[in-house]
Amino acid sequence: MxxxxxxxxxxxxxxxxxxxxxxxxxxxxxxxxxxxxxxxxxxxxxxxxxxxxxxxxxxxxxxxxxxxxxxxxxxxxxxxxxxxxxxxxxxxxxxxxxxxxxxxxxxxxxxxxxxxxxxxxxxxxxxxxxxxxxxxxxxxxxxxxxxxxxxxxxxxxxxxxxxxxxxxxxxxxxxxxxxxxxxxxxxxxxxxxxxxxxxxxxxxxxxxxxxxxxxxxLAMCHVDATIRGTAAHAGKAPQDGDNAIQALGTAIQNAYGIPRHADGMTRVNVGRVEGGTASNVVAERVEAVAEARGETTELMEYAKDRLRRTFETAAEMHGCAADVEVVSESPRxxxxxxxxxxxxxxxxxxxxxxxxxxxxxxxxxxxxxxxxxxxxxxxxxxxxxxxxxxxxxxxxxxxxxxxxxxxxxxxxxxxxxxxxxxxxxx
Known part of the structure; x- marks a missing residue:
C-alpha cells in the first residue's frame, strides 16, 4: 500500500x-x-x-x-x-x-x-x-x-x-x-x-x-487587441502608410485615461505589446495584451467596454482597424x-x-x-x-x-x- x-x-x-x-x-x-x-x-x-x-x-x-x-x-x-x-x-x-x-x-x-x-x-x-x-x-x-x-x-x-x-x-x-x-x-x-x-x-x-x-x-478580463494598418516606406512615402504603432500609442495613452466611475474602483493595464518590422517601415500590424478589472462585475464590464472602444477609436483615428477579443474573464x-x-x-x-x-x-x-x-x-x-x-x-x-x-x-x-x-x- x-x-x-x-x-x-x-x-x-x-x-x-x-x-x-x-x-x-x-x-x-x-x-x-x-x-x-x-x-x-x-x-x-x-x-x-x-x-x-x-x-x-x-x-x-x-x-x-x-x-x-x-x-x-x-x-x-x-x-x-x-x-x-x-x-x-x-x-x-x-x-x-x-x-x-x-x-x-x-x-x-x-x-x-x-x-x-x-x-x-x-x-x-x-x-x-x-x-x-x-x-x-x-x-x-x-x-x-x-x-x-x-x-x-x-x-x-x-x-x-x-x-x-x-x-x-x-x-x-x-x-x-x-x-x-x-x-x-x-x-x-x-x-x-x-x-x-x-x-x-x-x-x-x-x-x-x-x-x-x-x-x-476584483472582477477581471483579459483582452487581446490587434491593430492593422498599411505598410509604407518611412522615408520615401510615409504618407502612404497607416501606422499601427502610432495607433497603438494613442490607444495606450487613452486607456490609462479611462474615466473613473462613481460606483467604485476600476483598473486597466496594457501589459505587453509587439509589432512592426524595421525602423524604415511604417508598421502595418501590432498586437497588445491588456486587462480590465473592477470592484464589481458591473464595474469590470464598464472598464472592459471602455477599453475596447479605446482600441477601436484610436485605430480609426489613424486609418487603421482594430480587432479586440476578450479571451477570458471572471466575476466578483x-x-x-x-x-x-x-x-x-x-x-x-x-x-x-x-x-x-x-x-x-x-x-x-x-x-x-x-x-x-x-x-x-x-x-x-x-x-x-x-x-x-x-x-x-x-x-x-x-x-x-x-x-x-x-x-x-x-x-x-x-x-x-x-x-x-x-x-x-x-
Whole structure:
C-alpha cells in the first residue's frame, strides 16, 4: 500500500514543484494527480473532457504550445492512455467521494504554473534543496503546488474520517489565465453543490494566520487587441502608410485615461505589446495584451467596454482597424458569512494556527469565483480561505517559496471545515 499522502506532504509538494506547466498544458501534472487519486478509495475520477465541456474553456493557447507541453509530458513518462484523454489541452481532473446521505461539498484547488524562470541562487530554498523547477521557463510562483497537495491530502483525510455525503474535488487548470474556472463551474460536477471551499496559500498573510473568507475579489478580463494598418516606406512615402504603432500609442495613452466611475474602483493595464518590422517601415500590424478589472462585475464590464472602444477609436483615428477579443474573464463573488464562521471555528482548533482573521479584502482576481457564484445562485454557501505562509518574496516572483509548515495547517483547516458542514450544516 502506498504511503499516506499526509505522511509525505513536503515530498509531494516538492515533486509537484519540480514540473510546473502553464494553463491548459498541465498534462504531466494531471497525470501525477490521477496517479495519487488512484491510490485513494475515491468513487469517480473524471479527466479533462470527462470533467467539463471543452467548448467552455477560455484562454486556450495555440496548438504548437499545447503540442510542445504534450510531448514533454510524454517524454517525462506520463501515462500514454491518460495523455490521449487530455489531447488538445483538456487537462485537469475532478475526483468524487460518495458516502451516502449528507450534503454535497465542493473543494477547488488550482494546478497551473507561470511563465516565470525560477531563481537559481544558492540561497533560494528550492535550489539549495534540490527541487527547483526543471522546465527552464516555468515555475510554481503562486503556490499551486501547495494547493494540489492540500487537495489530495484533504481528500485522503475526509475518506478516513467517516464523512457522510458527497465530496467533489476540482483540480482546476488554467487559473492564472482565468481560463479554467468557467468550464468547471458549468459542468455537471458543480451542480447541486451545497457548499464550496476554495483556498490559497500566503497572499502576504504569515505562517500561523488563517483568513476564513475573502471579500472584494476584483472582477477581471483579459483582452487581446490587434491593430492593422498599411505598410509604407518611412522615408520615401510615409504618407502612404497607416501606422499601427502610432495607433497603438494613442490607444495606450487613452486607456490609462479611462474615466473613473462613481460606483467604485476600476483598473486597466496594457501589459505587453509587439509589432512592426524595421525602423524604415511604417508598421502595418501590432498586437497588445491588456486587462480590465473592477470592484464589481458591473464595474469590470464598464472598464472592459471602455477599453475596447479605446482600441477601436484610436485605430480609426489613424486609418487603421482594430480587432479586440476578450479571451477570458471572471466575476466578483464574496465569501458567505455563515460558511466563514464555520471555517474560523475550525481554524481556531488547528495546531499551529495562532491568529484567525474572519474576512479580508482579496485585492486581486480569481476565477474560482465562477464556482462560488454558481453555488450561491443555487442557494448554497461558498468561502475562499487563505492559509498564511511566510514567503521570502511576493507571489509571481522568481524567488517565491513557502513555509512548509503551512502544508499540514491547510489540510487540517480544509478537512475540518468539510467535516464540520457535513456534521452540523450552517
Amino acid at each position: 502506498a504511503e499516506s499522502i499526509r505522511g509525505r506532504l513536503s515530498d509531494l509538494r516538492r515533486d509537484l514543484h519540480r514540473y510546473p506547466e502553464p494553463g491548459w498544458c498541465e498534462f504531466y501534472t494531471t497525470a501525477r494527480l490521477v496517479e495519487e487519486l488512484e491510490d485513494l478509495d475515491v468513487d469517480e475520477i473524471a479527466v479533462g473532457a470527462e470533467a467539463y465541456d471543452p467548448d467552455d474553456r477560455m484562454a486556450v493557447p495555440a496548438a504548437d504550445e499545447l503540442d510542445e507541453w504534450f510531448d514533454r509530458a510524454r517524454d517525462r513518462g506520463a501515462d500514454p492512455g491518460l495523455l490521449e484523454r487530455m489531447a488538445g489541452g483538456n487537462t485537469g481532473v475532478v475526483a468524487v467521494l460518495d458516502r451516502g446521505e449528507g450534503p454535497t461539498v465542493g473543494l477547488r484547488v488550482d494546478i497551473d504554473g507561470l511563465y516565470v524562470e525560477e531563481a537559481a541562487d544558492g540561497d533560494h530554498a528550492p535550489t539549495a534543496e534540490g527541487f527547483r523547477s526543471e522546465t527552464g521557463e516555468t515555475m510554481h510562483a503562486c503556490g499551486h503546488d501547495v494547493h494540489m497537495t492540500w487537495g489530495l491530502a484533504a481528500l485522503e483525510a475526509i475518506e478516513e474520517r467517516g464523512f457522510a455525503g458527497r465530496l467533489v474535488v476540482f483540480f482546476q487548470p488554467a487559473e492564472e489565465v482565468s481560463g479554467g474556472g468557467y468550464p468547471m463551474a458549468e459542468s455537471g460536477y458543480a451542480a447541486d453543490l451545497d457548499y464550496l471551499l476554495a483556498a490559497h496559500v500566503g497572499l502576504d498573510h504569515p505562517t500561523g494566520e488563517v483568513v476564513a473568507g475573502i471579500e472584494r475579489p 463573488a464574496d465569501s458567505d458569512p455563515e460558511l466563514v464562521d464555520v471555517v474560523a471555528d475550525v481554524a481556531r482548533g488547528v495546531d499551529g494556527v495562532d491568529a484567525v482573521v474572519p474576512t479580508a479584502d482579496f485585492g486581486a482576481s480569481e476565477d474560482a469565483t465562477f464556482l462560488m457564484r454558481r453555488v450561491q445562485e443555487a442557494g448554497g454557501l461558498a468561502s475562499y480561505l487563505v492559509v498564511g505562509t511566510d514567503h521570502p518574496t511576493s507571489h509571481h516572483t522568481p524567488t517565491f517559496d513557502v513555509d512548509e509548515r503551512s502544508l499540514e495547517t491547510g489540510v487540517e483547516v480544509l478537512a475540518g471545515s468539510i467535516l464540520a458542514v457535513a456534521e452540523d450544516p450552517p
